[in-house]
Amino acid sequence: DAGVIQSPRHEVTEMGQEVTLRCKPISGHDYLFWYRQTMMRGLELLIYFNNNVPIDDSGMPEDRFSAKMPNASFSTLKIQPSEPRDSAVYFCASSPSGDSNYGYTFGSGTRLTVV
Amino acid sequence: LAKTTQPISMDSYEGQEVNITCSHNNIATNDYITWYQQFPSQGPRFIIQGYKTKVTNEVASLFIPADRKSSTLSLPRVSLSDTAVYYCLVAPPGFGNEKLTFGTGTRLTIIP
DSSP: OOOOEEEOSEEEEOTTOOEEEEEEOOTTOOEEEEEEEETTTEEEEEEEEETTEEEEOTTOOSTTEEEEEEETTEEEEEESSOOGGGOEEEEEEEEOTTOOSSOOEEOOOEEEEEO | OOOOBOOSEEEEETTOOEEEEEEOTTOOTTOEEEEEEEOTTSOOEEEEEESSEEEEOSSOEEEEOTTOSEEEEEESSOOGGGOEEEEEEEEOSTTGGGGOOOOOOEEEEEEO
16 A cells, blocks of 8 residues: 555645645545644644544634545645645544554645745 | 643664653543654654553554553664654544644654
8 A cells, every 4th residue: 555645745835825735545544634733833633534524623723724525535635825824744644443553644744835 | 632741852872772751640541552753754653552561563662550641662772763753642542543632742863
């Protein structure tokens, strides 16, 4: 298995532009998570899905952020409009349902810079 | 979820055994203790998980005393490639695992 795949690896955009981050979870994993990591706040959970359904989006910072999971193999995190304070590394992770032995598998992240 | 406390940073020389302790005074009966490792420019990676006593795998050992209010991750004979941030998490399996909360972790630096 190729693991959790995120794209792009790096994204530089101007303030006010729309940004879309993409994630392909591991096949067969029922849970998908979006995290954001910054030096100041560490690793924060933004939203997670179970069987493609958003379960908890309480970590989404504001209405400019939205996430979708149209099918079991694809999810997007969109920021519109983007702001410099959104600059961070965004991680996607997936987990098999009810399996506590192996935890989460994270992707390599997308480093977003908003100028 | 139980709150955890770990040292912010640690330094060690190559070849030494490194022990990172995590405090979790409010751990619940059904909570498990899980450690993750994060290298620069990568996502966190699961290392080891335990409930009580001692767990060992090819990467590390996890020591958990009887009261379970703390745990110690032990890395034998570290090398430069073990330089990373190590996170301790406490949560129940199943439902609890669905929302793991990462703290600030311990930044381990291995010195040649």
